[in-house]
Amino acid sequence: MVLSHEEEKTHPYWYARVIGIFHINAEHQNDNGLYSRPTRMDFLLVRWFRQDSSRAGWAAKRLHRLEFFDEDSPDGYKFLDPDTVIRGVHLIPGFAYPIDPNDLNSDSRFYYLNIFVDQDMFMRYRGGGIGHKATRDWNDFLQHEGHGAEEAQEADEADIDIGDDSEEDVEDIWNDEDDDPDDWNDPDDEDRVVADKGEELDDNVLAEEGYGAL
Structure with missing residues (x-):
């Protein structure tokens, strides 16, 4: 998982499967044609997941569901800097959704994102995790997901009166x-x-x- 770079705040992370771990010894050529000393550069070859359109999260009371980009999609495979990786995630195959409906043993089309695999993962989706400076901007969004407008609407429908005792x-x-x-x-x-x-x-x-x- 890496931080999302989308302008619209809908989900804090992007997800990918690591296909290979590589490194190269790169040399930089300056304007005079001289080369610098070789510098080791590590990189990952990944295949990106995308979130499907089904409702998920705290408000929907459902785990987020992922699927791979199509193999011929330009966004399907990319090189990635290992330093941008936050941590590994635990995915649960959606066994009810095989890629080939006629072959129940085929790979799953969807994968469920297990946000409860450990305490650290849980706090990354609840918000307020200690020491997670990179996700601090997301804390307010995560802690209010599923609250606020929907709860107010439910309270109005149920005519709930709080603190009105005479x-x-x-x-x-x-x-x-x-x-x-x-x-x-x-x-x-x-x-x-x-x-x-x-x-x-x-x-x-x-x-x-x-x-x-x-």
Whole structure:
């Protein structure tokens, strides 16, 4: 995975499969015809994935789905600087979508992007990952994906009212004689762990069972 270079903010990354890892010893020729010392240059030969048009992400509650560019596409294969690679990704083959519908053993057309493979990967798609300076600009976008407008619309449809309790309602709650908040933390209150019939509660047993703090 590498950072996306698209102007429209829809997804933070591009994806590719590494076909080969190579290096060359390059020499630079200046205007006087002199060559510099050979410099090693590493590069990758990759085949690019593209995201399909199906809805995906936190709002859609679906993993992002990828597929290869066509082999004859000019965007199908490229050389890539290894320093631009963020990390490897875990792809899950879409076994229900074989390239050849008549051959269920053929390669899958689609691959699902497993954003839950580990903690670091999860934070790259949730936003707010520690130390990920390159993706800092994406944090706000990722953390609001699936929130905001859609939630507001759902709240309007459900007529949800938050924080609208009147003073009288609040006063009635606290004046309820059967539910005095001062009694909630009463140290003399009965133990909430009740003994079975014919048995007695033992503090040591309760402690061993993890109820010592009750």
